[in-house]
Amino acid sequence: MNNSSNMTTDPGERAxxxxxxxxxxxxxxxxxxxxxxxxxxxxxxxxITGPNGCGKTSLLRVLxxxxxxxxxxxxxRGRPVMRxxxxxxxxxxxxxxxxxxxxxxxxxxxxxxxxxxxxxxxxAVVREALDEVGLTAxxxxxxxxxxxxxxxxxxxxxxxxxxxRLWVLDExxxxxxxxxxxxxxxxxxxxxxxxxxxxxxxxxxxxxAGRSVRxxxxx
Amino acid sequence: xxxxxxxTAFWLQVKRDLQLAFRHMGQLANPLMFFIxxxxxxxxxxxxxxxxxxxxxxxxxxxxxxxASLLAAEGLFRQDVDDGTMEQLALSPQPLALxxxxxxxxxxxxxxxxxxxxxxxxxxxxxxPRGAVPTTMAALALATPILxxxxxxxxxxxxxxxxxxxxxxxxxxxxxxxxLIFGARATDMAMTGMDPVGAxxxxxxxxxxxxxLTPFAMAAAMRISLD
Numbered sequence: 001m002n003n004s005s006n007m008t009t010d011p012g013e014r015a016x017x018x019x020x021x022x023x024x025x026x027x028x029x030x031x032x033x034x035x036x037x038x039x040x041x042x043x044x045x046x047x048i049t050g051p052n053g054c055g056k057t058s059l060l061r062v063l064x065x066x067x068x069x070x071x072x073x074x075x076x077r078g079r080p081v082m083r084x085x086x087x088x089x090x091x092x093x094x095x096x097x098x099x100x101x102x103x104x105x106x107x108x109x110x111x112x113x114x115x116x117x118x119x120x121x122x123x124a125v126v127r128e129a130l131d132e133v134g135l136t137a138x139x140x141x142x143x144x145x146x147x148x149x150x151x152x153x154x155x156x157x158x159x160x161x162x163x164x165r166l167w168v169l170d171e172x173x174x175x176x177x178x179x180x181x182x183x184x185x186x187x188x189x190x191x192x193x194x195x196x197x198x199x200x201x202x203x204x205x206x207x208x209a210g211r212s213v214r215x216x217x218x219x
Numbered sequence: 220x221x222x223x224x225x226x227t228a229f230w231l232q233v234k235r236d237l238q239l240a241f242r243h244m245g246q247l248a249n250p251l252m253f254f255i256x257x258x259x260x261x262x263x264x265x266x267x268x269x270x271x272x273x274x275x276x277x278x279x280x281x282x283x284x285x286x287a288s289l290l291a292a293e294g295l296f297r298q299d300v301d302d303g304t305m306e307q308l309a310l311s312p313q314p315l316a317l318x319x320x321x322x323x324x325x326x327x328x329x330x331x332x333x334x335x336x337x338x339x340x341x342x343x344x345x346x347x348p349r350g351a352v353p354t355t356m357a358a359l360a361l362a363t364p365i366l367x368x369x370x371x372x373x374x375x376x377x378x379x380x381x382x383x384x385x386x387x388x389x390x391x392x393x394x395x396x397x398x399l400i401f402g403a404r405a406t407d408m409a410m411t412g413m414d415p416v417g418a419x420x421x422x423x424x425x426x427x428x429x430x431x432l433t434p435f436a437m438a439a440a441m442r443i444s445l446d
Binding site: 026050064065066067068086087089090092096098099100101103104105113114115116117118120192 | 221222227228229232238242243299302303304306307308309310311312313314316365402445446
């Protein structure tokens with residue numbers, strides 16, 4: 001590890017863990033956004049809002065390292081994410097607007113694979129995570145027969161059990177009932193309390209309070 | 220954070236793809252059915268003279284195998300990209316090249332290996348001399364992984380396009396021509412009593428080349444497709 005990672009472990013230092021500078025993205029001949037600066041310190045939540053089609057998801061994909069921006073750079077612990085992908089992705093978990101599940105496999109089988117790539121997680125860990133999101137009964141059912149809300153809960157369980165430092169959540173409240181939404185809020189609060197970071201794109205307002213919560217509006 | 224090793228990740232991916240394939244037995248049999256159908260239609264459509272069939276057998280077997288794997292390549296990554304699991308794979312801490320190589324390996328076990336195993340029966344139907352069968356099987360065992368790997372790289376490139384099917388064949392065919400040539404040549408040499416080992420070595424060399432280069436091409440192409 002170089003000195004940039006030492007900087008961030010020092011509590012007195014306020015260098016952001018995740019930093020995007022001067023990001024610009026075009027889709028076809030349309031400019032989605034330009035001159036966007038994003039910075040996220042440990043224990044912080046950034047809530048990105050904006051009207052449909054303004055590029056919120058695209059911005060998240062840029063910050064994840066899935067999409068290469070036209071200009072600008074995204075840094076994690078001071079290093080460009082495109083050049084240290086494995087290190088960045090080991091500490092990041094992404095909940096996209098798709099559930100990223102194999103419809104023929106059960107939630108347990110799906111998560112055993114996804115988590116197996118990240119950490120030494122056995123079935124016990126996966127079942128515990130599914131219990132926590134309230135899917136004990138549906139853990140062995142093929143994902144195709146789950147409801148949309150239940151599938152969303154599986155995605156959330158994956159994120160929770162990943163032990164990632166940074167959570168990137170794209171509309172996590174979609175299809176969730178009231179209890180589910182409260183659970184997401186509570187889970188994010190706990191994550192922030194443990195010095196985690198959350199990047200959130202959501203139309204609704206979230207239920208996380210505190211000084212560490214910031215909002216950014218894309219236009 | 221402790222990330223599981225490359226071997227574990229490779230095995231997890233192969234295991235999952237096989238598991239998924241066995242839940243869709245029908246889809247799995249498609250390329251094999253195609254291979255058997257094409258090769259057994261020739262004796263029916265042509266004059267079923269053993270002499271004639273024997274003469275065209277190497278060409279028929281190899282063209283059918285090539286087209287069967289072309290057919291299979293289309294579906295290699297399509298589903299994963301559509302259901303979003305490819306996105307999660309690209310965001311996992313494991314190297315994407317390795318994971319895509321694992322997917323291709325599983326794909327070969329499902330679509331390529333059955334061709335190799337069924338080839339003696341097809342050879343029998345085409346009156347291929349019995350002495351040429353082991354060589355044909357060995358050549359197919361070397362060639363089908365190459366076809367899967369090249370197919371994988373091109374499938375990764377075209378998976379972002381809505382109708383990439385025709386383009387995919389155009390991209391794969393020119394690159395795999397040497398495989399067809401050396402493969403058919405190996406069978407031909409074994410039939411005429413010559414030593415086919417040279418052609419087999421060339422296929423083996425092509426396989427090594429494909430194994431070492433295509434995973435990186437697949438990963439780079441997939442990242443572009445996901446962009």
